[in-house]
Amino acid sequence: MKVRCCCFTISLVLLAVGSASLRAEQLNVLFIAVDDLRPQLGCYDYPGMITPNVDELASRGMVFNRAYCQAAVCRASRVSLLLGLRPDTTEIWSNGSRHRHFRNHLPDTVTLPQHFKNHGYHSQSLGKIFHGAFVVRSTWNDPASWSVPAWWPGPRYYYTERGVNVASQVFARKSKTLGVSADQWTDHFVLGLSYEAPEVEDNVLYDGQIADRGIQALREISGKPFFLALGFIRPHLPFIAPKKYWDMYPAHSVKVADNRRPPEDVPPMALTNWGHPRTYTDFPDQGDPSDELVLQLTRGYCACVTYIDAQIGRVLDELDRLDLRDKTVVVVWGDHGWHLGENHIWGKATNFELSTRAPLVVSAPQAKAKGRKTDALVEFVDIYPTLCELAGLSLPDHLEGTSFAPLLDRPDRSWKAAAFSQYPHGSFTGRSIRTDRYRFTRWTAKNKPNEVAGLELYDHQTDPAENTNIAHLPENTELVRRLSTQLGAGWREALPAGD
Numbered sequence: 406m407k408v409r410c411c412c413f414t415i416s417l418v419l420l421a422v423g424s425a426s427l428r429a430e431q432l433n434v435l436f437i438a439v440d441d442l443r444p445q446l447g448c449y450d451y452p453g454m455i456t457p458n459v460d461e462l463a464s465r466g467m468v469f470n471r472a473y474c475q476a477a478v479c480r481a482s483r484v485s486l487l488l489g490l491r492p493d494t495t496e497i498w499s500n501g502s503r504h505r506h507f508r509n510h511l512p513d514t515v516t517l518p519q520h521f522k523n524h525g526y527h528s529q530s531l532g533k534i535f536h537g538a539f540v541v542r543s544t545w546n547d548p549a550s551w552s553v554p555a556w557w558p559g560p561r562y563y564y565t566e567r568g569v570n571v572a573s574q575v576f577a578r579k580s581k582t583l584g585v586s587a588d589q590w591t592d593h594f595v596l597g598l599s600y601e602a603p604e605v606e607d608n609v610l611y612d613g614q615i616a617d618r619g620i621q622a623l624r625e626i627s628g629k630p631f632f633l634a635l636g637f638i639r640p641h642l643p644f645i646a647p648k649k650y651w652d653m654y655p656a657h658s659v660k661v662a663d664n665r666r667p668p669e670d671v672p673p674m675a676l677t678n679w680g681h682p683r684t685y686t687d688f689p690d691q692g693d694p695s696d697e698l699v700l701q702l703t704r705g706y707c708a709c710v711t712y713i714d715a716q717i718g719r720v721l722d723e724l725d726r727l728d729l730r731d732k733t734v735v736v737v738w739g740d741h742g743w744h745l746g747e748n749h750i751w752g753k754a755t756n757f758e759l760s761t762r763a764p765l766v767v768s769a770p771q772a773k774a775k776g777r778k779t780d781a782l783v784e785f786v787d788i789y790p791t792l793c794e795l796a797g798l799s800l801p802d803h804l805e806g807t808s809f810a811p812l813l814d815r816p817d818r819s820w821k822a823a824a825f826s827q828y829p830h831g832s833f834t835g836r837s838i839r840t841d842r843y844r845f846t847r848w849t850a851k852n853k854p855n856e857v858a859g860l861e862l863y864d865h866q867t868d869p870a871e872n873t874n875i876a877h878l879p880e881n882t883e884l885v886r887r888l889s890t891q892l893g894a895g896w897r898e899a900l901p902a903g904d
């Protein structure tokens with residue numbers, strides 16, 4: 406009896422020690438979203454890019470060469486990722502889908518940060534995590550997801566003399582409708598110039614303020630497990646970065662896209678009219694931008710990426726200073742890609758590789774393969790279960806993704822057979838898969854979902870820029886049939902097999 410009691414006591418002590426040490430080793434998550442960032446980074450071997458900080462993170466973690474968003478626009482992509490659900494389940498397929506907020510349709514679904522919060526984490530949002538909070542209202546930040554109210558910087562974009570003048574003029578036309586004075590333009594979102602290079606300190610602009618807040622938050626929350634989400638806003642339009650970042654990309658050194666033409670034999674619904682860039686005053690209302698604007702937008706995108714890289718570096722430096730790097734999973738992701746004129750598109754909102762493929766870099770303390778890259782096909786809907794697995798949290802039942810944590814140990818292992826994306830255009834729905842070799846997209850009219858309205862097939866072995874649609878070549882009939890079947894079978898049939 407005495408012995409039994411002793412064992413029982415020892416067991417209890419061990420249990421207590423075990424849970425205490427588990428608590429002490431609980432991994433934090435630093436979750437860094439970058440708006441409209443395509444894989445234009447040094448660690449993706451993109452020529453000429455200056456991104457030392459994300460590259461350094463990649464040297465400690467893993468670069469996912471083939472990571473795909475589920476819908477190539479801010480709101481639909483972010484809701485899918487943050488809920489771990491695909492667009493047909495969130496029913497948010499674009500920035501203007503009929504459910505104005507996902508909580509209207511999915512009131513009780515636990516978001517990724519909410520899941521961490523429910524497991525005792527401090528969850529905090531700085532900058533743009535959920536889409537819409539800046540311009541719509543704060544409830545779009547989903548208060549249920551966060552331990553403290555989400556924070557985002559004020560709306561002012563422009564700081565050069567020309568930029569200020571144009572923004573003031575644009576706002577003067579709207580101010581009467583809004584019932585405010587014309588000189589209050591800095592309190593409102595005003596879309597003026599599509600780019601500028603103000604000579605200001607990093608933290609005069611949005612993203613420097615977000616980094617400042619991120620550093621401050623790390624200092625405040627370093628004593629408890631945290632899920633800290635930082636949402637940087639560049640390189641979303643307008644392409645505004647401090648001039649010193651523009652100076653790193655002199656005009657003569659910048660290479661503009663050489664395939665600024667529609668893919669051969671492309672169905673018309675695959676293209677867009679570049680609605681978002683055209684809302685800026687210096688972008689033409691119709692037709693192509695001038696060669697000078699093409700050059701400046703290409704430069705501006707590079708400058709914005711390097712500006713954001715520097716802000717990420719400042720936050721990672723603080724993580725090191727607080728000695729938290731070995732206790733923190735760091736993930737950097739762009740919410741979707743962007744066409745800088747390639748395929749005759751400016752912007753996102755397509756099913757092409759350039760819209761659906763986005764950067765994903767993950768650094769996890771326990772990963773066995775560090776400084777590696779993987780060509781495995783992964784989807785953004787997989788990020789939710791992956792972060793849960795890395796932090797040792799259970800997986801909610803609703804998830805539609807698969808943890809890719811096994812790839813962090815074995816990047817060469819076999820993985821998904823396809824990644825799925827979708828994007829509508831007018832009265833058409835486009836559904837797309839990326840397999841190891843091909844991108845295949847099928848368009849249907851929304852009122853005739855069983856009739857094919859357009860097909861696209863690109864062979865990434867011979868045509869990685871997707872310049873020629875080969876869906877209608879007679880020799881590809883069987884391949885199109887096979888890919889149609891694979892697309893129709895859906896994501897559940899493309900999951901990784903076991904070892």
Ligand SMILES: [Ca+2]
Pocket residue numbers: 440441478479641740741
């Ligand atoms: Ca975006």
